[in-house]
Amino acid sequence: MLKTRSRIDSQIEKLSEFTATPDKGTTRLTYSQEDLKARNYIKSEMRARGLQVREDGFGNIFGKLEGTIEGAPSVMIGSHFDSVPNGGAFDGPAGVVAGLEVAALFSEYNLKPKYSLEIVALIEEEGSRFGGGLMGSRGIVGLLSDYEFANLKDKRGVSTEEAMLKIGLDPSLPRKRDPKTMKAFLELHIEQGPILEDHNIPIGVVEAIVGLTQLEVTVTGQAGHAGTTPMNRRADALAAAAAIIAQLPNLAIDEGEETVITAGRLNVFPNGANVIPDKAVFTVDIRSGKEDHVLNMIEKTKALVESFNQNGIHTSVEKLLYIQPKKLNEELKSLFKAKSKELKVSWMPINSGAGHDAMVFSDFTDVGMLFIPSKAGLSHCPEEWSSSEHLEKGIQILFEAAKVLTEAEG
Known part of the structure; x- marks a missing residue:
């Protein structure tokens, strides 16, 4: 499989070049110029493999090897x-x-x-530009309506459709896909944690994916001069937001059972060095393997935020995303395990603490997911790295599973 490993290295390296932050990690936001360069490369690689390439009205990319059974559903592989x-x-x-x-x-x-x-290449899984995350997969299965999609805007006020048009994409193309056209969805992903590396095991067969929600909190106050407004006359939106954020970790600690909470993106307005902020907007990410804990944390967070509605401060909470914990398909897990054994590749069962497109598809088709180790458990940073040797092993398992699922003949 030397050819496989060489192609892996080449493609990972090439895609990493499409970044807005050279030498400072990968920054490739949806519908950006870096997105355009990456999608053009992905489409060219699909065509080189004899696949029929198309994009949908969200900008998701599909490369299809047509099956011999007319109208039969597809086995989808991607991320x-x-x-x-x-x-x-x-x-x-x-x-x-x-x-x-x-x-x-x-x-x-x-x-x-x-x-x-x-083969599927999906957009806006991270939610880094338009918020919420998992936008490409949610759109495909109809969990994101045309109205909701059209009204999403980035922090500069640019809408999804405006951004698509700017890089030559067509938002009028069909979007929602009939679940009957999907036989299965398989996803390989880096673990983004330390478990596989700590156990020196190259493959994790994902049993379940954590439930998650993302909230957007808006805190409004009153702008004023930083030097002339007395402290007891201020309605400082950023100070209130900071006080809320500081209390969030204890909510998760008190909830227990590996429940986690993260205040992520923070925007401050008018963002002047000598102006009291009149608005602060931040995201809250809540995750747990048990839905009850996610629901409890949502209510606790809302109560905390609402408790700051005083002294000229007003707050609101909007739910951007809510997905229940997902157990993945038993037959596909068994297939992955059987193929790992045949290939003499060590594996272990593992749960995912991160959200993935696979969890969206799991309510609409059979889903299987593999993890490969992440060096030092690092992810979402420039130091993120996984070996091509481990990636190759994962691909071998996917390939063998895909042959079974597509009923391929040589």
């Missing part, structure tokens, strides 16, 4: 290709590259699938 700001080169692209390599192996072995094989 996302956007990034967090100053992130790593593997979160998302590793899964896209894995799909491309499975298609390359189908071509090299001259395999003819009965059920179509589709």
Whole structure:
């Protein structure tokens, strides 16, 4: 499989070049110029493997190897290709590259699938530009309406459709996909944690994915001069937001059972050095393996935020995203484990503490997911790294599973 490893290295390196922050990690926001360069590269690689390429009205990319059974559902393999700001080169692209390599192996072995094989590259999984996350997969299955999509805007006030048009994408293309066209969705992803590396095991077969919600908190006050407004006359939105944020960790600690909470993106207005902030907007990310804990944390967070409605401060909370914990398909887990055993690749069961497109698809089709180790458990940072050796092992398992699921013949 030396050719496989060489292609893996080449594709990961090439995709990492499409960043707005050279030498400071990968910053590839949805519908940016870096997105455009990456999607053009991905589409060219799909065509090189003989795939029929199309995009939908969200900008998701599909490369299809047509099956011999007319109208039969597809076995989909893929992940996302956007990034967090100053992130790593593997979160998302590793899964896209894995799909491309499975298609390359189908071509090299001259395999003819009965059920179509589709390689998928999804947009805005991270939510770094338009918020919420998992936008490409949610759009495909109809969990994001046309109205909601059209009204999403980035922090500069640019709408999704305006951003699409700017890089030559067509938002009028079909968007929602009939679940009957999807036989299965397979995703390979880096673990983004230390468990596989600590156990020296190259493959994790994902059993379940954590439930998560993302809230957006808006705190408004009154702008004023930093030098002439007495402290007892201030309604400082940023000070109130900071006080709320400081109390969030204890909510998760008190909830227990590995419940976590994170205040992530923070925007301050008017953001002047000598102006008292009149508005602060920040996100709150809540995750737990048990839905009850997620629901409890939402209510506790809302109560905390509302308790600051006093002394000229007003608050509001908007839910950007809510997804229940997901157990993945038992048959696909068994298939991954059987193929790992046949290939003599060590594996272990593992749960995902991060959200993935796979969890969205799991309510609409059979879903299976593999993890490969992350060096030092690091992710969402420039130091993020996974070995091509581990990625190759994951691809081998995906390839063998895809042959079974597509009923491919040589």
